[in-house]
Amino acid sequence: xxxxxxxxxxxxxxxxxxxxxxxxxxxxxxxxxxxxxxxxxxxxxxxxxxxxxxxxxxxxxxxxxxxxxxxxxxxxxxxxxxxxxxxxxxxxxxxx
Numbered sequence: 001x002x003x004x005x006x007x008x009x010x011x012x013x014x015x016x017x018x019x020x021x022x023x024x025x026x027x028x029x030x031x032x033x034x035x036x037x038x039x040x041x042x043x044x045x046x047x048x049x050x051x052x053x054x055x056x057x058x059x060x061x062x063x064x065x066x067x068x069x070x071x072x073x074x075x076x077x078x079x080x081x082x083x084x085x086x087x088x089x090x091x092x093x094x095x096x
Contacts (some may be wrong), residue, residue, distance in 0.1 A: 001028050001093070003085035010088045011068065011079045014054075018046045018074075023053050025092070032075060033092060047071055050078075058083060058091055 004011045013032035020036035028032055039045040047067055055062040058080055070076035
């Protein structure tokens with residue numbers, strides 16, 4: 001998985017599977033973090049759930065996480081402020 005650090009934030013791709021039975025981090029898939037989201041992709045519910053879930057996984061505030069691109073797509077580019085690529089990778093390895 002590719003992490004890019006710029007301006008104090010780590011950016012990476014996330015592949016979202018909406019309408020899952022539960023929200024969880026699955027692992028890596030085609031160079032992106034694969035995440036199942038219980039919320040449907042309606043009115044931004046899946047994006048809000050993704051941000052809540054990532055904030056909890058990385059121990060950061062929801063305001064430190066942004067969906068940079070792909071807000072209406074299953075593949076999104078996410079940015080997390082205040083974390084190093086090594087810290088993000090360590091959390092993800094613990095989740096997979």
